[in-house]
Amino acid sequence: GAVVSQHPSWVICKSGTSVKIECRSLDFQATTMFWYRQFPKQSLMLMATSNEGSKATYEQGVEKDKFLINHASLTLSTLTVTSAHPEDSSFYICSAREGASSYEQYFGPGTRLTVT
Amino acid sequence: GEDVEQSLFLSVREGDSSVINCTYTDSSSTYLYWYKQEPGAGLQLLTYIFSNMDMKQDQRLTVLLNKKDKHLSLRIADTQTGDSAIYFCAESIRGGGNKLTFGTGTQLKVEL
DSSP states (O other), X not given: OOOEEEEOSEEEEOTTOOEEEXXXXXXXXXSEEEEEEEOTXXXXXXXXXXXXXXXXXXXXXXXXXXXXXXXXXXXXXXXXXXXXXXXXXXXXXXXXXXXXXXXOOEEOOOEEEEXX | OOOEEEOSEXXXXXXXXXXXXXXXOOTTEXXXXXXXXXXXXXXXXXXXXXXXXXXXXXXXXXXXXXXXXXXEEEEESSOOGGGOEEEEEEEEETTTTTOEEEOOOEEEEEEO
């Protein structure tokens, strides 16, 4: 149980275009989902926290207009990278938490984004 | 503030024990976690410890927490080649919405 999927697993897009990444909880309802980015050989940095049906809370330094997060249902959150640039190339990982008091986050397999 | 540090690299021989260390600065930590990440993959939760505990053992894994020194360690007994990966410690802060702050990661290499 507690499986989180991401789609696509990798994507290449041209500079200036937008790309959407999906994060789904397959066998549980996720009241909260988190989006992280990870640069090569570095740690995970939290970008934003999204709660179902409300606006995402972005971490300091993360542009909310560039990284659009939608958590429209209890099993799906999406991250859209708008007007992508090569410096947005990274590994994007989502995680999901089942309940408000749950201590455990379940991580997706990640999405490798390359912007050319 | 939150700052979690780990040594970058550890190399051990198969069958030996591995000890991966982590230091953190925020005394408000509630849970501390160890995650494993294999190349190109997401994170797998290995174990966690509540901040009022000193030790937790789970099969080959032993977690030690020294809250006074803000030091966390993960011991892997009988290390196998399949244990080669990057290991991240992470903390969640009381009242912080269970957001995780990750350490810098330790790459474990297991040699034959």
